[in-house]
Amino acid sequence: MTERKYLAGEFFMSGDDACAEGAISAGCRFFAGYPITPASEIAERMSERLPEVAGTYIQMEDELASLAAVLGASWGGVKAMTATSGPGFSLMMENLGLGIMTETPCVIVDVQRGSPSTGLPTLTGQGDMMQARWGSHGSYSIIALSPDSPQELYDLTIRAFNLSEKYRLPVLVMTEAATGHMYEKVVIPPMNEIEVVHRRKPAVSAGEYLPFKPDADLVPPMANAGEGYRVHITGLTHDERGYPAMTAEAQDRLVRRLVDKIERNRDDIIDLEEDRIDGAEVVVCSYGISARVSRIAVEQARSEGIRVGMLRLITVWPFPEDRIRDISEQVRAFVVPEINYGQISLEVERCACGRTKTVLVPHMGGGVHSPGTILEVIKQVAR
Amino acid sequence: MMAKREEIRLCGYGGQGIILAGHIIGQAASIFEHKYATYIRDYGPEARGGTCRADLVISDEEVVYPYISAPSVLVAMSQQAYDKYHIENNEDALVIIDDGLVKPVPNKQRVLAIPARRIAEELGRVMVANIVMLGFLTAVTDIATADSMKKSLMATVPKGTEELNMEAFERGYAYGLKKAGRDRHFPNGESG
Numbered sequence: 001m002t003e004r005k006y007l008a009g010e011f012f013m014s015g016d017d018a019c020a021e022g023a024i025s026a027g028c029r030f031f032a033g034y035p036i037t038p039a040s041e042i043a044e045r046m047s048e049r050l051p052e053v054a055g056t057y058i059q060m061e062d063e064l065a066s067l068a069a070v071l072g073a074s075w076g077g078v079k080a081m082t083a084t085s086g087p088g089f090s091l092m093m094e095n096l097g098l099g100i101m102t103e104t105p106c107v108i109v110d111v112q113r114g115s116p117s118t119g120l121p122t123l124t125g126q127g128d129m130m131q132a133r134w135g136s137h138g139s140y141s142i143i144a145l146s147p148d149s150p151q152e153l154y155d156l157t158i159r160a161f162n163l164s165e166k167y168r169l170p171v172l173v174m175t176e177a178a179t180g181h182m183y184e185k186v187v188i189p190p191m192n193e194i195e196v197v198h199r200r201k202p203a204v205s206a207g208e209y210l211p212f213k214p215d216a217d218l219v220p221p222m223a224n225a226g227e228g229y230r231v232h233i234t235g236l237t238h239d240e241r242g243y244p245a246m247t248a249e250a251q252d253r254l255v256r257r258l259v260d261k262i263e264r265n266r267d268d269i270i271d272l273e274e275d276r277i278d279g280a281e282v283v284v285c286s287y288g289i290s291a292r293v294s295r296i297a298v299e300q301a302r303s304e305g306i307r308v309g310m311l312r313l314i315t316v317w318p319f320p321e322d323r324i325r326d327i328s329e330q331v332r333a334f335v336v337p338e339i340n341y342g343q344i345s346l347e348v349e350r351c352a353c354g355r356t357k358t359v360l361v362p363h364m365g366g367g368v369h370s371p372g373t374i375l376e377v378i379k380q381v382a383r
Numbered sequence: 384m385m386a387k388r389e390e391i392r393l394c395g396y397g398g399q400g401i402i403l404a405g406h407i408i409g410q411a412a413s414i415f416e417h418k419y420a421t422y423i424r425d426y427g428p429e430a431r432g433g434t435c436r437a438d439l440v441i442s443d444e445e446v447v448y449p450y451i452s453a454p455s456v457l458v459a460m461s462q463q464a465y466d467k468y469h470i471e472n473n474e475d476a477l478v479i480i481d482d483g484l485v486k487p488v489p490n491k492q493r494v495l496a497i498p499a500r501r502i503a504e505e506l507g508r509v510m511v512a513n514i515v516m517l518g519f520l521t522a523v524t525d526i527a528t529a530d531s532m533k534k535s536l537m538a539t540v541p542k543g544t545e546e547l548n549m550e551a552f553e554r555g556y557a558y559g560l561k562k563a564g565r566d567r568h569f570p571n572g573e574s575g
Binding site: 010011012122178181182183184185292293295296299368371 | 419423
Protein backbone atom coordinates (compact mmCIF):
# COMPACT_ATOMS: atom_id res chain seq x y z
CA MET A 1 0.00 0.00 0.00
CA THR A 2 2.99 2.29 0.33
CA GLU A 3 3.10 4.01 -3.03
CA ARG A 4 5.81 6.59 -2.54
CA LYS A 5 8.28 5.83 0.17
CA TYR A 6 10.90 8.33 -0.72
CA LEU A 7 10.42 11.21 -3.15
CA ALA A 8 13.33 12.34 -5.26
CA GLY A 9 13.26 14.82 -8.10
CA GLU A 10 12.10 18.35 -8.78
CA PHE A 11 8.86 19.60 -7.34
CA PHE A 12 6.96 22.88 -7.36
CA MET A 13 6.33 22.91 -3.66
CA SER A 14 5.47 25.18 -0.75
CA GLY A 15 7.95 25.85 2.03
CA ASP A 16 5.71 23.99 4.47
CA ASP A 17 5.58 20.93 2.23
CA ALA A 18 9.33 21.12 1.67
CA CYS A 19 9.83 21.19 5.44
CA ALA A 20 7.78 18.00 5.80
CA GLU A 21 9.76 16.32 3.01
CA GLY A 22 13.02 17.42 4.65
CA ALA A 23 11.87 15.70 7.82
CA ILE A 24 11.06 12.51 5.92
CA SER A 25 14.48 12.66 4.21
CA ALA A 26 16.19 13.12 7.58
CA GLY A 27 14.53 9.98 8.90
CA CYS A 28 11.74 11.56 10.94
CA ARG A 29 9.13 8.89 11.60
CA PHE A 30 6.96 10.56 14.22
CA PHE A 31 4.98 13.78 14.20
CA ALA A 32 2.67 15.00 16.93
CA GLY A 33 1.06 18.36 16.50
CA TYR A 34 -1.93 20.61 16.66
CA PRO A 35 -2.92 22.40 13.45
CA ILE A 36 -2.33 26.14 13.33
CA THR A 37 -2.06 28.57 10.45
CA PRO A 38 0.45 29.04 8.81
CA ALA A 39 2.03 25.73 9.91
CA SER A 40 -0.97 23.45 9.28
CA GLU A 41 0.31 22.31 5.89
CA ILE A 42 3.32 20.70 7.56
CA ALA A 43 1.03 18.61 9.76
CA GLU A 44 -1.23 17.89 6.82
CA ARG A 45 1.61 16.59 4.67
CA MET A 46 3.13 14.59 7.52
CA SER A 47 -0.28 12.97 8.11
CA GLU A 48 -0.21 11.76 4.50
CA ARG A 49 3.46 10.89 4.28
CA LEU A 50 4.26 9.22 7.59
CA PRO A 51 1.93 6.24 7.04
CA GLU A 52 3.65 5.72 3.67
CA VAL A 53 7.04 5.31 5.36
CA ALA A 54 5.80 3.24 8.31
CA GLY A 55 5.86 6.29 10.59
CA THR A 56 3.32 7.60 13.08
CA TYR A 57 1.27 10.77 12.97
CA ILE A 58 -0.79 11.89 15.95
CA GLN A 59 -2.99 14.93 16.13
CA MET A 60 -2.79 15.94 19.77
CA GLU A 61 -5.22 17.87 21.96
CA ASP A 62 -2.92 20.89 22.19
CA GLU A 63 0.66 22.06 21.82
CA LEU A 64 1.73 21.11 25.33
CA ALA A 65 0.85 17.50 24.63
CA SER A 66 2.31 17.72 21.11
CA LEU A 67 5.83 18.43 22.29
CA ALA A 68 5.46 16.00 25.22
CA ALA A 69 4.61 13.23 22.74
CA VAL A 70 7.56 14.21 20.53
CA LEU A 71 9.97 13.98 23.49
CA GLY A 72 8.55 10.57 24.41
CA ALA A 73 8.86 9.30 20.84
CA SER A 74 12.47 10.42 20.71
CA TRP A 75 13.27 8.47 23.87
CA GLY A 76 11.56 5.55 22.22
CA GLY A 77 14.27 5.78 19.55
CA VAL A 78 12.35 7.51 16.75
CA LYS A 79 13.29 10.81 15.15
CA ALA A 80 10.40 13.12 15.95
CA MET A 81 9.11 16.56 15.09
CA THR A 82 6.32 19.03 15.67
CA ALA A 83 5.37 22.23 13.85
CA THR A 84 3.47 25.24 15.10
CA SER A 85 3.17 29.02 15.02
CA GLY A 86 3.52 31.72 17.69
CA PRO A 87 0.55 30.88 19.94
CA GLY A 88 1.49 27.19 19.94
CA PHE A 89 5.19 27.99 20.29
CA SER A 90 4.36 29.86 23.51
CA LEU A 91 2.60 26.78 24.86
CA MET A 92 5.59 24.59 24.00
CA MET A 93 8.06 26.57 26.08
CA GLU A 94 7.72 24.44 29.21
CA ASN A 95 8.37 21.20 27.36
CA LEU A 96 11.15 22.83 25.35
CA GLY A 97 12.92 23.26 28.68
CA LEU A 98 12.23 19.59 29.48
CA GLY A 99 13.77 18.63 26.15
CA ILE A 100 16.85 20.72 26.89
CA MET A 101 17.23 19.33 30.41
CA THR A 102 16.71 15.71 29.36
CA GLU A 103 18.89 16.21 26.24
CA THR A 104 16.24 14.87 23.92
CA PRO A 105 16.88 15.13 20.16
CA CYS A 106 13.89 16.48 18.21
CA VAL A 107 12.91 19.28 15.86
CA ILE A 108 10.40 22.08 16.45
CA VAL A 109 9.33 24.17 13.47
CA ASP A 110 7.85 27.62 14.14
CA VAL A 111 6.18 29.18 11.10
CA GLN A 112 5.95 32.69 12.50
CA ARG A 113 2.96 34.95 11.94
CA GLY A 114 1.93 38.43 13.07
CA SER A 115 1.94 38.62 16.86
CA PRO A 116 1.60 39.05 19.93
CA SER A 117 -1.18 36.64 20.89
CA THR A 118 -3.44 35.40 18.09
CA GLY A 119 -2.23 38.35 16.03
CA LEU A 120 -2.42 37.84 12.27
CA PRO A 121 -3.01 34.14 11.64
CA THR A 122 -2.49 34.18 7.87
CA LEU A 123 0.13 36.93 7.64
CA THR A 124 3.83 36.90 8.21
CA GLY A 125 5.99 37.92 11.18
CA GLN A 126 9.39 37.30 12.81
CA GLY A 127 8.39 38.12 16.35
CA ASP A 128 9.41 34.85 18.02
CA MET A 129 13.18 35.13 17.57
CA MET A 130 13.99 36.09 21.16
CA GLN A 131 11.42 33.65 22.49
CA ALA A 132 13.32 30.98 20.57
CA ARG A 133 16.43 31.93 22.54
CA TRP A 134 15.02 32.64 25.98
CA GLY A 135 11.41 31.38 25.99
CA SER A 136 11.83 28.59 28.51
CA HIS A 137 12.99 29.31 32.05
CA GLY A 138 16.56 28.89 33.13
CA SER A 139 20.01 29.10 31.59
CA TYR A 140 20.51 27.08 28.46
CA SER A 141 21.73 27.33 24.89
CA ILE A 142 19.66 26.56 21.85
CA ILE A 143 20.12 26.02 18.13
CA ALA A 144 17.80 27.87 15.74
CA LEU A 145 18.00 27.95 11.94
CA SER A 146 16.35 30.44 9.59
CA PRO A 147 15.67 29.48 5.93
CA ASP A 148 14.88 31.99 3.18
CA SER A 149 13.25 29.74 0.57
CA PRO A 150 11.28 26.50 0.24
CA GLN A 151 14.48 24.75 -0.88
CA GLU A 152 16.29 25.93 2.20
CA LEU A 153 13.36 24.87 4.39
CA TYR A 154 13.92 21.38 2.99
CA ASP A 155 17.70 21.53 3.48
CA LEU A 156 17.64 23.11 6.94
CA THR A 157 15.01 20.74 8.29
CA ILE A 158 17.45 17.92 7.51
CA ARG A 159 20.25 19.88 9.15
CA ALA A 160 18.06 20.56 12.19
CA PHE A 161 17.57 16.82 12.67
CA ASN A 162 21.27 16.17 12.23
CA LEU A 163 22.25 18.83 14.77
CA SER A 164 19.62 17.61 17.23
CA GLU A 165 20.95 14.06 17.03
CA LYS A 166 24.56 15.18 17.28
CA TYR A 167 24.18 17.57 20.20
CA ARG A 168 21.13 16.01 21.82
CA LEU A 169 18.68 18.86 22.14
CA PRO A 170 15.51 20.19 20.51
CA VAL A 171 16.56 22.21 17.43
CA LEU A 172 14.34 25.02 16.18
CA VAL A 173 13.55 25.82 12.57
CA MET A 174 12.42 29.45 12.74
CA THR A 175 10.65 30.21 9.47
CA GLU A 176 7.72 32.51 8.76
CA ALA A 177 4.40 32.54 6.89
CA ALA A 178 6.00 34.27 3.91
CA THR A 179 8.42 31.39 3.34
CA GLY A 180 6.20 28.54 4.52
CA HIS A 181 3.47 29.57 2.10
CA MET A 182 5.80 30.40 -0.78
CA TYR A 183 5.97 27.95 -3.70
CA GLU A 184 9.18 27.41 -5.63
CA LYS A 185 11.08 24.59 -7.18
CA VAL A 186 12.43 22.21 -4.55
CA VAL A 187 15.04 19.64 -5.51
CA ILE A 188 14.99 16.48 -3.40
CA PRO A 189 18.18 14.47 -3.96
CA PRO A 190 18.32 10.68 -4.08
CA MET A 191 18.28 9.21 -0.59
CA ASN A 192 21.88 7.96 -0.75
CA GLU A 193 23.15 11.51 -1.36
CA ILE A 194 21.69 12.91 1.86
CA GLU A 195 23.88 13.06 4.95
CA VAL A 196 21.89 11.74 7.87
CA VAL A 197 23.25 11.77 11.42
CA HIS A 198 22.10 9.36 14.11
CA ARG A 199 22.47 9.74 17.87
CA ARG A 200 25.62 8.19 19.28
CA LYS A 201 24.94 4.91 21.05
CA PRO A 202 26.64 3.73 24.27
CA ALA A 203 30.04 2.10 23.75
CA VAL A 204 29.87 0.30 27.09
CA SER A 205 27.82 -2.57 28.49
CA ALA A 206 24.47 -2.01 30.16
CA GLY A 207 26.09 -2.47 33.57
CA GLU A 208 28.65 0.26 32.99
CA TYR A 209 26.39 2.73 31.20
CA LEU A 210 25.73 6.12 32.79
CA PRO A 211 23.05 7.82 30.69
CA PHE A 212 24.21 11.37 31.35
CA LYS A 213 27.95 10.85 31.41
CA PRO A 214 29.30 12.91 28.52
CA ASP A 215 32.02 12.03 26.07
CA ALA A 216 34.84 14.51 25.42
CA ASP A 217 32.53 16.66 23.27
CA LEU A 218 30.25 17.07 26.33
CA VAL A 219 27.45 15.05 24.68
CA PRO A 220 26.43 11.80 26.41
CA PRO A 221 25.80 8.73 24.21
CA MET A 222 22.09 7.94 24.20
CA ALA A 223 20.46 4.60 24.86
CA ASN A 224 16.84 4.54 23.84
CA ALA A 225 14.26 3.20 26.25
CA GLY A 226 13.81 -0.52 25.78
CA GLU A 227 17.28 -1.31 24.49
CA GLY A 228 18.39 -3.04 27.69
CA TYR A 229 20.12 -0.06 29.26
CA ARG A 230 18.87 1.57 32.42
CA VAL A 231 17.36 4.91 31.46
CA HIS A 232 16.06 7.38 34.01
CA ILE A 233 14.82 10.68 32.64
CA THR A 234 13.84 13.68 34.73
CA GLY A 235 13.48 17.43 34.42
CA LEU A 236 14.98 17.72 37.89
CA THR A 237 18.66 18.50 38.14
CA HIS A 238 20.33 15.11 37.86
CA ASP A 239 23.68 13.36 38.10
CA GLU A 240 25.33 11.18 35.49
CA ARG A 241 23.04 8.29 36.40
CA GLY A 242 20.04 10.47 35.59
CA TYR A 243 18.86 10.50 39.20
CA PRO A 244 17.79 13.72 40.93
CA ALA A 245 20.70 15.49 42.64
CA MET A 246 19.50 18.49 44.57
CA THR A 247 22.77 20.31 45.14
CA ALA A 248 24.40 23.46 43.84
CA GLU A 249 27.36 21.37 42.67
CA ALA A 250 25.25 19.03 40.54
CA GLN A 251 23.37 22.04 39.17
CA ASP A 252 26.63 23.78 38.27
CA ARG A 253 28.02 20.72 36.51
CA LEU A 254 24.85 20.01 34.52
CA VAL A 255 23.83 23.53 33.50
CA ARG A 256 27.36 24.46 32.45
CA ARG A 257 27.57 21.36 30.32
CA LEU A 258 24.16 21.95 28.67
CA VAL A 259 25.35 25.41 27.64
CA ASP A 260 28.97 24.52 26.85
CA LYS A 261 28.15 21.57 24.58
CA ILE A 262 26.60 24.14 22.22
CA GLU A 263 28.86 27.14 22.81
CA ARG A 264 32.10 25.16 22.39
CA ASN A 265 30.86 23.81 19.08
CA ARG A 266 29.78 27.14 17.63
CA ASP A 267 32.08 26.74 14.63
CA ASP A 268 30.37 23.52 13.67
CA ILE A 269 26.87 24.89 14.20
CA ILE A 270 27.00 28.45 12.89
CA ASP A 271 26.30 28.90 9.20
CA LEU A 272 26.39 32.36 7.63
CA GLU A 273 26.05 33.65 4.09
CA GLU A 274 28.31 36.61 3.41
CA ASP A 275 28.40 38.88 0.41
CA ARG A 276 31.02 41.61 -0.13
CA ILE A 277 31.65 42.38 3.53
CA ASP A 278 35.36 43.16 3.01
CA GLY A 279 35.64 46.88 2.28
CA ALA A 280 31.98 47.56 3.06
CA GLU A 281 31.03 50.75 4.89
CA VAL A 282 27.60 49.38 5.81
CA VAL A 283 26.59 45.77 6.46
CA VAL A 284 22.99 44.66 6.31
CA CYS A 285 22.42 41.80 8.75
CA SER A 286 19.19 39.90 8.41
CA TYR A 287 17.58 36.44 8.25
CA GLY A 288 14.71 34.53 6.67
CA ILE A 289 12.40 36.37 4.31
CA SER A 290 13.76 39.72 5.51
CA ALA A 291 17.24 38.80 4.30
CA ARG A 292 15.82 37.94 0.91
CA VAL A 293 14.04 41.27 0.63
CA SER A 294 17.17 43.05 1.89
CA ARG A 295 19.19 41.73 -1.03
CA ILE A 296 17.17 43.95 -3.38
CA ALA A 297 17.94 47.03 -1.28
CA VAL A 298 21.62 46.04 -1.12
CA GLU A 299 21.82 45.71 -4.92
CA GLN A 300 20.15 49.09 -5.37
CA ALA A 301 22.47 50.75 -2.87
CA ARG A 302 25.50 49.30 -4.63
CA SER A 303 24.24 50.61 -7.97
CA GLU A 304 24.19 54.04 -6.33
CA GLY A 305 27.82 53.66 -5.32
CA ILE A 306 27.43 52.73 -1.68
CA ARG A 307 29.70 49.93 -0.44
CA VAL A 308 27.22 47.62 1.26
CA GLY A 309 27.87 44.12 2.51
CA MET A 310 25.27 41.50 3.35
CA LEU A 311 25.37 39.07 6.24
CA ARG A 312 22.60 36.48 6.26
CA LEU A 313 22.12 34.51 9.45
CA ILE A 314 21.28 30.95 8.41
CA THR A 315 22.03 29.92 11.99
CA VAL A 316 20.50 32.56 14.25
CA TRP A 317 21.19 30.77 17.57
CA PRO A 318 23.89 30.39 18.76
CA PHE A 319 24.46 33.95 17.65
CA PRO A 320 27.61 34.60 15.55
CA GLU A 321 29.13 36.90 18.16
CA ASP A 322 32.71 36.69 16.91
CA ARG A 323 31.85 37.49 13.32
CA ILE A 324 29.68 40.47 14.31
CA ARG A 325 32.50 41.72 16.56
CA ASP A 326 35.03 41.46 13.70
CA ILE A 327 32.80 43.25 11.24
CA SER A 328 31.99 45.98 13.77
CA GLU A 329 35.68 47.00 13.67
CA GLN A 330 35.49 47.93 10.02
CA VAL A 331 32.03 49.28 9.18
CA ARG A 332 30.23 52.53 9.83
CA ALA A 333 26.97 50.81 10.71
CA PHE A 334 24.93 47.64 10.80
CA VAL A 335 21.44 47.83 9.32
CA VAL A 336 19.10 45.14 10.66
CA PRO A 337 15.73 44.68 8.92
CA GLU A 338 13.42 42.28 10.73
CA ILE A 339 9.67 41.79 11.02
CA ASN A 340 9.35 42.78 14.67
CA TYR A 341 10.11 45.86 16.77
CA GLY A 342 13.73 44.95 17.46
CA GLN A 343 15.03 41.52 18.52
CA ILE A 344 18.06 40.29 16.58
CA SER A 345 19.09 43.95 16.21
CA LEU A 346 19.64 43.94 19.99
CA GLU A 347 22.07 41.03 19.64
CA VAL A 348 23.93 42.80 16.85
CA GLU A 349 24.10 45.92 19.01
CA ARG A 350 25.38 43.89 21.96
CA CYS A 351 28.17 42.31 19.91
CA ALA A 352 29.07 45.57 18.16
CA CYS A 353 29.49 46.91 21.69
CA GLY A 354 29.56 50.58 20.77
CA ARG A 355 32.28 50.17 18.13
CA THR A 356 29.78 50.94 15.41
CA LYS A 357 26.12 51.83 15.38
CA THR A 358 23.28 49.40 14.82
CA VAL A 359 20.15 50.63 13.06
CA LEU A 360 16.99 48.57 13.29
CA VAL A 361 14.60 48.63 10.33
CA PRO A 362 11.44 47.34 11.98
CA HIS A 363 8.25 46.02 10.43
CA MET A 364 5.39 45.22 12.77
CA GLY A 365 4.25 42.21 10.74
CA GLY A 366 1.50 41.37 8.29
CA GLY A 367 3.84 41.85 5.36
CA VAL A 368 7.47 42.23 4.45
CA HIS A 369 9.60 45.37 4.15
CA SER A 370 9.49 47.36 1.00
CA PRO A 371 13.07 47.24 -0.34
CA GLY A 372 12.84 51.04 -0.66
CA THR A 373 12.46 51.39 3.11
CA ILE A 374 15.65 49.41 3.71
CA LEU A 375 17.45 51.32 0.94
CA GLU A 376 16.58 54.65 2.59
CA VAL A 377 18.14 53.53 5.87
CA ILE A 378 21.27 52.27 4.10
CA LYS A 379 21.62 55.66 2.41
CA GLN A 380 21.12 57.57 5.65
CA VAL A 381 23.78 55.64 7.56
CA ALA A 382 26.24 55.67 4.65
CA ARG A 383 26.03 59.45 4.35
CA MET B 384 12.07 35.28 -25.73
CA MET B 385 10.46 35.99 -22.44
CA ALA B 386 11.02 39.09 -20.39
CA LYS B 387 13.62 38.66 -17.69
CA ARG B 388 11.05 39.10 -14.98
CA GLU B 389 7.36 38.62 -15.58
CA GLU B 390 4.81 39.32 -12.88
CA ILE B 391 1.44 37.63 -13.21
CA ARG B 392 -1.55 38.08 -10.96
CA LEU B 393 -4.68 35.90 -11.03
CA CYS B 394 -7.64 36.89 -8.92
CA GLY B 395 -11.21 35.84 -8.34
CA TYR B 396 -13.39 34.49 -5.59
CA GLY B 397 -12.64 31.50 -3.41
CA GLY B 398 -13.80 28.23 -4.98
CA GLN B 399 -13.11 29.23 -8.59
CA GLY B 400 -9.78 27.44 -8.65
CA ILE B 401 -7.62 30.54 -8.87
CA ILE B 402 -5.08 29.09 -6.46
CA LEU B 403 -4.90 25.82 -8.41
CA ALA B 404 -4.48 27.68 -11.71
CA GLY B 405 -1.58 29.63 -10.20
CA HIS B 406 0.04 26.39 -9.11
CA ILE B 407 -0.29 24.89 -12.58
CA ILE B 408 1.33 27.95 -14.16
CA GLY B 409 4.20 28.07 -11.66
CA GLN B 410 4.83 24.34 -12.03
CA ALA B 411 4.76 24.61 -15.83
CA ALA B 412 7.38 27.35 -15.76
CA SER B 413 9.69 25.95 -13.08
CA ILE B 414 9.51 22.19 -13.57
CA PHE B 415 8.65 21.83 -17.26
CA GLU B 416 10.43 24.89 -18.68
CA HIS B 417 13.26 25.09 -16.15
CA LYS B 418 12.75 28.77 -15.46
CA TYR B 419 12.65 30.32 -12.02
CA ALA B 420 9.15 30.70 -10.65
CA THR B 421 7.91 31.91 -7.30
CA TYR B 422 4.26 31.67 -6.38
CA ILE B 423 2.52 33.35 -3.49
CA ARG B 424 -1.16 33.16 -2.80
CA ASP B 425 -3.40 35.15 -0.59
CA TYR B 426 -6.87 34.37 0.60
CA GLY B 427 -9.19 35.15 3.44
CA PRO B 428 -10.36 32.73 6.14
CA GLU B 429 -13.41 31.74 4.07
CA ALA B 430 -13.10 28.53 2.03
CA ARG B 431 -15.47 29.94 -0.60
CA GLY B 432 -16.80 33.32 -1.54
CA GLY B 433 -14.02 35.63 -0.33
CA THR B 434 -11.59 37.18 -2.75
CA CYS B 435 -8.36 35.41 -3.45
CA ARG B 436 -5.30 36.08 -5.52
CA ALA B 437 -2.38 34.18 -6.93
CA ASP B 438 0.82 36.11 -7.62
CA LEU B 439 3.56 34.61 -9.76
CA VAL B 440 7.00 35.86 -10.64
CA ILE B 441 8.57 34.00 -13.55
CA SER B 442 12.10 34.80 -14.60
CA ASP B 443 15.16 33.52 -16.43
CA GLU B 444 17.14 34.45 -13.32
CA GLU B 445 16.75 33.56 -9.67
CA VAL B 446 13.77 35.39 -8.19
CA VAL B 447 15.18 37.31 -5.24
CA TYR B 448 12.19 39.53 -4.57
CA PRO B 449 9.14 37.26 -4.59
CA TYR B 450 6.45 39.93 -4.54
CA ILE B 451 4.62 41.69 -7.33
CA SER B 452 4.95 45.41 -7.83
CA ALA B 453 3.86 45.96 -11.43
CA PRO B 454 2.03 42.96 -12.91
CA SER B 455 2.53 42.47 -16.63
CA VAL B 456 -0.50 40.19 -16.80
CA LEU B 457 -3.63 40.43 -14.66
CA VAL B 458 -6.32 37.75 -14.88
CA ALA B 459 -9.57 38.65 -13.14
CA MET B 460 -12.50 36.28 -12.66
CA SER B 461 -14.67 38.33 -10.33
CA GLN B 462 -15.56 42.01 -10.08
CA GLN B 463 -14.81 42.23 -6.38
CA ALA B 464 -11.37 40.70 -6.86
CA TYR B 465 -10.67 42.94 -9.85
CA ASP B 466 -11.62 46.02 -7.85
CA LYS B 467 -9.42 44.93 -4.97
CA TYR B 468 -6.35 43.63 -6.78
CA HIS B 469 -5.92 45.36 -10.11
CA ILE B 470 -2.86 47.55 -10.35
CA GLU B 471 -2.68 50.25 -12.97
CA ASN B 472 0.98 51.20 -12.62
CA ASN B 473 2.01 49.32 -15.74
CA GLU B 474 0.44 50.75 -18.89
CA ASP B 475 1.80 47.87 -20.92
CA ALA B 476 0.05 45.29 -18.79
CA LEU B 477 -2.40 42.90 -20.34
CA VAL B 478 -5.70 42.49 -18.51
CA ILE B 479 -7.61 39.26 -19.08
CA ILE B 480 -11.16 39.03 -17.82
CA ASP B 481 -14.15 36.77 -17.84
CA ASP B 482 -16.44 39.30 -19.51
CA GLY B 483 -19.49 37.64 -18.01
CA LEU B 484 -18.16 38.49 -14.55
CA VAL B 485 -15.90 41.55 -14.75
CA LYS B 486 -16.21 45.04 -16.13
CA PRO B 487 -12.77 46.62 -16.11
CA VAL B 488 -12.22 50.33 -15.50
CA PRO B 489 -11.26 52.15 -18.70
CA ASN B 490 -7.53 52.85 -18.82
CA LYS B 491 -4.60 52.43 -21.16
CA GLN B 492 -4.12 48.76 -20.39
CA ARG B 493 -5.09 46.31 -23.08
CA VAL B 494 -8.02 44.05 -22.23
CA LEU B 495 -8.76 40.61 -23.63
CA ALA B 496 -11.95 38.84 -22.65
CA ILE B 497 -13.29 35.31 -22.64
CA PRO B 498 -16.60 34.04 -21.24
CA ALA B 499 -14.77 31.30 -19.37
CA ARG B 500 -17.60 30.53 -17.00
CA ARG B 501 -20.12 30.20 -19.83
CA ILE B 502 -17.80 27.89 -21.77
CA ALA B 503 -17.33 25.78 -18.66
CA GLU B 504 -21.10 25.57 -18.29
CA GLU B 505 -21.31 24.31 -21.86
CA LEU B 506 -18.86 21.60 -20.89
CA GLY B 507 -21.22 20.68 -18.10
CA ARG B 508 -18.96 21.65 -15.20
CA VAL B 509 -18.72 25.28 -14.15
CA MET B 510 -15.77 24.35 -11.91
CA VAL B 511 -13.43 24.07 -14.92
CA ALA B 512 -13.80 27.78 -15.75
CA ASN B 513 -10.34 28.26 -14.27
CA ILE B 514 -8.87 25.74 -16.71
CA VAL B 515 -10.69 27.36 -19.66
CA MET B 516 -9.08 30.60 -18.52
CA LEU B 517 -5.71 28.86 -18.23
CA GLY B 518 -5.97 27.69 -21.85
CA PHE B 519 -6.88 31.21 -22.94
CA LEU B 520 -3.97 32.71 -20.99
CA THR B 521 -1.60 30.22 -22.58
CA ALA B 522 -2.80 31.17 -26.07
CA VAL B 523 -2.52 34.93 -25.65
CA THR B 524 0.76 35.14 -23.70
CA ASP B 525 4.05 33.30 -23.76
CA ILE B 526 4.26 32.59 -20.05
CA ALA B 527 4.76 28.92 -20.90
CA THR B 528 4.17 26.76 -23.95
CA ALA B 529 0.89 24.90 -24.34
CA ASP B 530 2.84 21.66 -24.04
CA SER B 531 4.31 22.61 -20.65
CA MET B 532 0.97 23.89 -19.40
CA LYS B 533 -0.75 20.66 -20.38
CA LYS B 534 1.92 18.56 -18.69
CA SER B 535 1.55 20.63 -15.56
CA LEU B 536 -2.24 20.42 -15.76
CA MET B 537 -2.18 16.64 -16.04
CA ALA B 538 0.28 16.39 -13.16
CA THR B 539 -2.03 18.41 -10.94
CA VAL B 540 -5.71 17.60 -11.49
CA PRO B 541 -7.38 14.69 -9.68
CA LYS B 542 -7.48 11.28 -11.33
CA GLY B 543 -10.60 10.77 -13.40
CA THR B 544 -10.90 14.45 -14.34
CA GLU B 545 -8.08 14.54 -16.89
CA GLU B 546 -10.30 14.39 -19.96
CA LEU B 547 -12.66 17.12 -18.78
CA ASN B 548 -9.79 19.38 -17.78
CA MET B 549 -7.96 18.83 -21.06
CA GLU B 550 -11.13 19.67 -22.97
CA ALA B 551 -11.59 22.82 -20.91
CA PHE B 552 -7.98 23.82 -21.59
CA GLU B 553 -8.33 23.21 -25.33
CA ARG B 554 -11.55 25.23 -25.51
CA GLY B 555 -9.92 28.19 -23.81
CA TYR B 556 -6.76 27.81 -25.89
CA ALA B 557 -8.69 27.73 -29.19
CA TYR B 558 -10.76 30.74 -28.12
CA GLY B 559 -7.55 32.58 -27.30
CA LEU B 560 -5.88 31.82 -30.63
CA LYS B 561 -8.97 33.00 -32.48
CA LYS B 562 -9.49 36.05 -30.34
CA ALA B 563 -5.93 37.26 -30.19
CA GLY B 564 -4.97 36.06 -33.63
CA ARG B 565 -1.49 37.21 -34.39
CA ASP B 566 -1.78 39.93 -31.78
CA ARG B 567 -0.31 37.82 -28.98
CA HIS B 568 1.02 39.50 -25.91
CA PHE B 569 4.78 39.58 -25.64
CA PRO B 570 5.59 41.56 -22.55
CA ASN B 571 9.12 42.20 -23.67
CA GLY B 572 7.92 43.92 -26.80
CA GLU B 573 9.40 41.17 -28.92
CA SER B 574 7.58 39.17 -31.51
CA GLY B 575 7.38 35.47 -31.18
